Amino acid sequence: xxxxxxxxxxKVLDAVLCVFWQxxxxxxxxxxxxxxxxxxxxxxxxxxxNKEAMFRKALDRYHEKYxxxxxxxxxxxxxxxxxxxxxxxxxDLNTRYPTHRGCLMIQGVxxxxxxxxxxxxxxxxARAAGEREVRQRFERAKDEGDLPETxxxxxxxxxxxxxxxxxxVQAKAGFSRETLEGVAEQALLAWPVAKGTKAAMTS
Amino acid sequence: xxxxxxxxxxKVLDAVLCVFWQxxxxxxxxxxxxxxxxxxxxxxxxxxxNKEAMFRKALDRYHEKYxxxxxxxxxxxxxxxxxxxxxxxxxDLNTRYPTHRGCLMIQGVxxxxxxxxxxxxxxxxARAAGEREVRQRFERAKDEGDLPETxxxxxxxxxxxxxxxxxxVQAKAGFSRETLEGVAEQALLAWPVAKGTKAAMTS
DNA sequence: GGCTTTTAATAATGGTCGTTATGAAAATAT
DNA sequence: ATATTTTCATAACGACCATTATTAAAAGCC
Numbered sequence: 001x002x003x004x005x006x007x008x009x010x011k012v013l014d015a016v017l018c019v020f021w022q023x024x025x026x027x028x029x030x031x032x033x034x035x036x037x038x039x040x041x042x043x044x045x046x047x048x049x050n051k052e053a054m055f056r057k058a059l060d061r062y063h064e065k066y067x068x069x070x071x072x073x074x075x076x077x078x079x080x081x082x083x084x085x086x087x088x089x090x091x092d093l094n095t096r097y098p099t100h101r102g103c104l105m106i107q108g109v110x111x112x113x114x115x116x117x118x119x120x121x122x123x124x125x126a127r128a129a130g131e132r133e134v135r136q137r138f139e140r141a142k143d144e145g146d147l148p149e150t151x152x153x154x155x156x157x158x159x160x161x162x163x164x165x166x167x168x169v170q171a172k173a174g175f176s177r178e179t180l181e182g183v184a185e186q187a188l189l190a191w192p193v194a195k196g197t198k199a200a201m202t203s
Numbered sequence: 204x205x206x207x208x209x210x211x212x213x214k215v216l217d218a219v220l221c222v223f224w225q226x227x228x229x230x231x232x233x234x235x236x237x238x239x240x241x242x243x244x245x246x247x248x249x250x251x252x253n254k255e256a257m258f259r260k261a262l263d264r265y266h267e268k269y270x271x272x273x274x275x276x277x278x279x280x281x282x283x284x285x286x287x288x289x290x291x292x293x294x295d296l297n298t299r300y301p302t303h304r305g306c307l308m309i310q311g312v313x314x315x316x317x318x319x320x321x322x323x324x325x326x327x328x329a330r331a332a333g334e335r336e337v338r339q340r341f342e343r344a345k346d347e348g349d350l351p352e353t354x355x356x357x358x359x360x361x362x363x364x365x366x367x368x369x370x371x372v373q374a375k376a377g378f379s380r381e382t383l384e385g386v387a388e389q390a391l392l393a394w395p396v397a398k399g400t401k402a403a404m405t406s
Numbered sequence: 407g408g409c410t411t412t413t414a415a416t417a418a419t420g421g422t423c424g425t426t427a428t429g430a431a432a433a434t435a436t
Numbered sequence: 437a438t439a440t441t442t443t444c445a446t447a448a449c450g451a452c453c454a455t456t457a458t459t460a461a462a463a464g465c466c
Contacts, residue, residue: 001434002442026230027315030424040445042426069358081244102313109376109425110313115424122374144316155385158378162369162386170361173312173327182358183365190393204464205412233454245417245456317465318454 010035016044017034017058021100024051024107025055026116055108059126062104067095074133079141080191080199086134087184090164094171095180097104102172106165131161148194156192163187212250215240216345219247220261221372224303227310228258229319255322258311262329265307269296277336283394283402289337290387293367293387297374298383305375309368351397359395366390 015037019028030041030051035045069089073082094102098102108116109124111157147153167180193199233254235243240247251257251357272292276285283321297305311319311326341356350356370383394400 002445003432003434004433005443021221022315023317024313024315027317027319029316029422031422041344041424042446043444045425046443106372107313107315109229109372110310111231112225112227114226114230116230127376135228145363152385155389158373159341159366159384159386159389161361162366162373162390163268164369165372166365166367166369169372173330176360179357179361182355183362186358186362186393187390190389196441204410204412206462206464208413209462232452234452244454245416246414250457385409 005047007037007039007043012039012044012047013057013061015103016048016054016060018097018100020058021062021097021102021107022045023102024111025051025119026111026113055119056122056132067094068132070095070130075136077146078197078199079138079156080188081145082134082137082141083188083191085155085185086160086164087167087187089181090167091177091184094168095175095177101174103165103168106119106168107172127161131157134160145194146193146197151192160187210240210242210387211355213255215242215250216260216264219257220264221300221303222265223258224300224305224307224310225267227314228254228322229314229316239266243339258322259325259403262307262326272296272338273333276302277340279348281400281402282341282350282359283391283396285337285340285344286359286391286394288369289363289386290370290390294380297371298380303387306368306371306379310372310375324352330364334360337363348397349400351395363390 011038019032019036028051030044030076033054034041035042044054047170048057062175064186069092073085073089076082076085090103105123105127108119109127111117111120135153135157138151138156141147141153142149142153147156156177169177170180170183219236222235222239226235231254233247236247236257237363272288274296276288276292279285279288283374293306298363308326308330310320312330314320314323338356338360341350341354341359344350345352345354345356350359366386370378370386373383373386
């Protein structure tokens with residue numbers, strides 16, 4: 001019983017996500033959110049709770065809709081392909097939309113106000129979880145003989161993520177896709193290759 | 204004639220810089236600034252102008268006091284040493300102070316509110332200027348035969364800066380100095396070396 | 407010591423922040 | 437058709453934002 005919701009919940013969440021993406025958590029106001037969503041404040045509160053809860057919902061959607069390339073990458077057969085797919089995916093995501101360049105998560109990790117500290121902490125942990133997955137994937141690659149025994153999975157994962165984060169910053173600073181592709185290329189030049197693999201043969 | 208200033212201008216600027224470093228431009232309030240500087244609001248206004256002008260002064264000091272490693276690096280004899288010094292300097296700066304990790308500039312580049320857009324734009328340009336200097340240094344290295352003719356100075360500079368920016372993000376996320384050293388090491392593994400140089404002999 | 411000039415601290419400005427009462431409109435249930 | 441329930445928009449809430457009058461204190465000049 002009762003009245004029905006008049007707005008499309010998914011459309012609103014997408015609009016909210018875009019605003020957070022563009023302006024960051026602490027840079028986004030309810031004025032921005034209502035303008036983008038075409039829905040008044042109380043509707044946002046009844047739909048999501050407060051600003052922090054809304055951001056977390058937006059973050060979930062960000063993972064589902066835009067960070068798919070991460071599990072995709074992890075499922076590839078070799079560590080080298082994992083790394084390539086991660087870099088390519090990051091470039092694509094960071095430069096695809098002219099209105100909101102860069103990465104929603106990285107932007108939030110660098111937030112500074114006291115109010116946004118809980119959100120920042122959450123993002124720090126989420127980022128660490130992603131890196132952990134990559135590291136574990138590279139450890140598996142060592143077990144499978146796909147990375148050399150001498151390779152350090154933790155350092156490779158940290159390095160790869162550093163390049164991805166750096167590209168997010170550069171994308172926000174206006175870098176072109178082509179420039180970022182040059183960055184990714186250089187990053188992969190020293191990728192370790194185990195003896196006896198196809199990759200080692202062609203080098 | 205008239206009363207003398209009672210506070211030490213340099214000490215206040217240092218305190219202001221630390222707050223901006225910790226909380227970013229848009230995350231810092233005058234309450235934070237007065238608490239850290241031990242000086243009331245009007246004194247800050249008479250000394251610096253408004254918040255934006257104060258941030259720019261803090262940025263100048265940041266360059267003088269903490270970004271010295273950049274011109275230092277550029278003055279080194281080989282491109283390889285330039286890159287090493289840049290990475291080492293970034294690691295040091297980003298992890299030295301537990302209360303304000305990361306990089307003041309990178310934090311500002313990712314600011315999102317409408318108010319901070321002028322500051323963000325300024326930082327984007329300052330960042331680009333730094334990268335330009337590195338690129339030109341690498342072009343000189345090609346002329347001097349220190350980098351191979353096939354090397355792309357722009358891609359190398361962009362790559363190096365990407366790693367530095369990524370390390371700033373990771374430092375803000377709590378990474379240890381040792382982890383970042385692993386990142387830098389991996390970044391340098393594929394550094395191009397011209398034939399006939401000492402570096403090429405030892406490899 | 408009086409007069410002027412500069413700095414200092416208190417406190418108020420208008421504006422915007424995130425959040426929430428309040429009451430009208432719409433839809434189901436009886 | 438009436439009562440009940442839920443959503444909607446208007447408008448208000450206190451808190452904090454950057455900025456600035458206002459007034460008291462301190463230091464140089466005569």
